[in-house]
Amino acid sequence: MKIVMLNGQNHKGSTYHIGRMIIDKISGENEVTEFFFPKDLNHFCAGCYKCIEDEAACPFYDEKRKITNALDEADVIIVTTPTYCMHMSAPLKSFFDLTFDLWMAHRPMESMFRKKAVVISTAAGTGTKSAMKDVEDCLFYLGIPEIIKYGTAVQAMNWEGVSPDKKAMIDKKTSSVAKKLEKDKVSVGIKTKFMFGMMKMMHTKGWNSSPVETQYWKSHGWLDGKKPWQYYPFR
Numbered sequence: 001m002k003i004v005m006l007n008g009q010n011h012k013g014s015t016y017h018i019g020r021m022i023i024d025k026i027s028g029e030n031e032v033t034e035f036f037f038p039k040d041l042n043h044f045c046a047g048c049y050k051c052i053e054d055e056a057a058c059p060f061y062d063e064k065r066k067i068t069n070a071l072d073e074a075d076v077i078i079v080t081t082p083t084y085c086m087h088m089s090a091p092l093k094s095f096f097d098l099t100f101d102l103w104m105a106h107r108p109m110e111s112m113f114r115k116k117a118v119v120i121s122t123a124a125g126t127g128t129k130s131a132m133k134d135v136e137d138c139l140f141y142l143g144i145p146e147i148i149k150y151g152t153a154v155q156a157m158n159w160e161g162v163s164p165d166k167k168a169m170i171d172k173k174t175s176s177v178a179k180k181l182e183k184d185k186v187s188v189g190i191k192t193k194f195m196f197g198m199m200k201m202m203h204t205k206g207w208n209s210s211p212v213e214t215q216y217w218k219s220h221g222w223l224d225g226k227k228p229w230q231y232y233p234f235r
Contacts (some may be wrong), residue, residue: 001026004074005034006067008081014159015080016124018150018170022078022118025178032068035106037091037211041067045097054208055101064098072111076181077144083123087135096138103141106209107216112143113228114186118177121151128152139189140195143227145188148177165182166227188229196227 003023007016023032035041044061058064071077081088119135121128128151136147141159150173154161158161162170203214204223217223 001028001030002073003030003076003078005032005072006077006092006095007034008078008079008089010036010039012159013082014156014162014183015082015120016047017159018122018152018174019078019080019118019120021171021174022120022181022199025175026076026181027178028182033074035067035070037095039091039097041098042091044094045100051101051175052106053212054072055107058098058101060098067095068099068102068109072109074115076116077139078120078141079130080120082122082133083127083131083162086127086130088121088131093134094157096135099138099142105141105202106213108228109196110220110228113145113188113192114182115144116146116148116186117144118148118150118167120149123151123158124155125153129219130212132150139214140192143196143228145192146186148180150174159210160199192229193227196222 004025005019007019009015023030041060041063043063046059048059050059055061080094081092084090117138117139118183119132121131121135123131132149132151136149139147152166152170153174154166156161180190200217200222202208205216206214208214220226220228221229
């Protein structure tokens with residue numbers, strides 16, 4: 001299984017450790033690729049809209065493409081973010097801002113509709129729910145149909161400070177998440193199907209951002225009734 005881990009921080013804190021616990025519990029031979037933000041993409045979206053016409057026109061295309069290529073090849077995507085002021089980290093948000101041209105409304109990658117993802121967030125106290133919702137929204141609009149969330153208040157500033165009882169609880173939960181990821185089938189729910197249908201209608205009626213995007217949808221057969229999740233079984 002190919003796994004890509006997107007980390008919303010450069011350091012390896014509690015959130016990172018929980019993500020690695022899940023990966024280490026997935027049976028079989030796994031190929032893991034990790035990215036850290038801001039280290040691996042230290043840019044903000046310039047709002048130039050050049051990517052709408054040509055993704056390679058993005059001023060940060062070369063750096064971004066290394067990550068999106070890895071995501072395209074992945075079976076599972078694991079996203080970790082500490083809770084910063086009740087939401088996902090700013091560097092992780094910047095990455096998602098730079099991938100908006102790959103959202104369902106624009107030019108989504110077909111492979112996204114066959115993937116599973118896990119969103120992990122920790123906080124000393126509260127805030128993990130809203131932080132995970134931030135990430136979940138981005139992953140959903142990228143087309144990922146099955147998203148598992150795990151957030152927990154570790155009541156500590158680092159992994160070393162997390163109590164043994166808390167770590168035991170995390171160990172049990174991560175085992176459960178890993179088992180879900182081992183299942184071959186990806187469930188495409190009504191929410192994804194409905195949103196895909198809305199985007200199809202938008203392109204059919206010419207409400208899209210660009211003719212380039214409509215041509216992209218046509219080239220994939222999506223305006224003629226094909227569905228991306230029908231042709232890409234989970235590897």
